Amino acid sequence: MTDLCLFCGIIAGTVPSVKVAEDETTFAFMDINPGSDGHILVIPKRHSKDLFEIPDEDLTAVTLAAQRIAKAAVAEFGADGVNLLNCCGADAWQTVFHFHLHVIPRYLDKTKDRLVLPWQPGTPGDLEAIDTLGSRLFTTLDGQLSEALE
Ligand code: AMP
Ligand code: ZN
Numbered sequence: 001m002t003d004l005c006l007f008c009g010i011i012a013g014t015v016p017s018v019k020v021a022e023d024e025t026t027f028a029f030m031d032i033n034p035g036s037d038g039h040i041l042v043i044p045k046r047h048s049k050d051l052f053e054i055p056d057e058d059l060t061a062v063t064l065a066a067q068r069i070a071k072a073a074v075a076e077f078g079a080d081g082v083n084l085l086n087c088c089g090a091d092a093w094q095t096v097f098h099f100h101l102h103v104i105p106r107y108l109d110k111t112k113d114r115l116v117l118p119w120q121p122g123t124p125g126d127l128e129a130i131d132t133l134g135s136r137l138f139t140t141l142d143g144q145l146s147e148a149l150e
Pocket of ligand 1: 006015017030031032033034041086093094095096097
């Protein structure tokens with residue numbers, strides 16, 4: 001619980017919200033600026049700033065709750081698909097610094113759906129850069145795994 005955190009305020013009930021689900025570890029409510037009809041946020045009750053800070057058990061619980069809520073939302077609202085989104089860091093569009101997963105139902109009917117991708121899917125990348133970055137990350141992750149096993 002952080003006094004200045006908007007989402008901690010929602011969990012405490014001092015900030016109003018439209019609740020859609022709650023369990024021991026997680027809380028889910030409607031997003032006030034929905035990207036599509038039925039846009040929901042799923043959060044851990046325990047405060048964590050972001051993806052890098054959230055403990056394993058809270059991340060697991062939020063992800064499983066988001067899956068359950070996504071299935072129910074698609075069925076209930078007659079959506080054609082759903083996006084899960086997490087923003088980690090201000091430069092990655094995070095605006096509220098209490099970890100949350102967006103559950104965004106998607107519709108062929110664009111009167112219900114205002115989401116557009118910020119890049120053009122299918123634009124070919126630089127194969128050399130893809131290979132270089134992938135190899136660098138593989139080496140780093142492989143090294144971390146070896147260290148953990150030592
Ligand atoms: P992000 O940009 O990923 O940090 O997402 C923060 C989300 O919180 C945005 O989609 C906002 O519309 C939503 N939001 C902010 N304040 C509230 C609120 N009081 N109730 C519900 N959703 C909110
Ligand atoms: Zn918080």
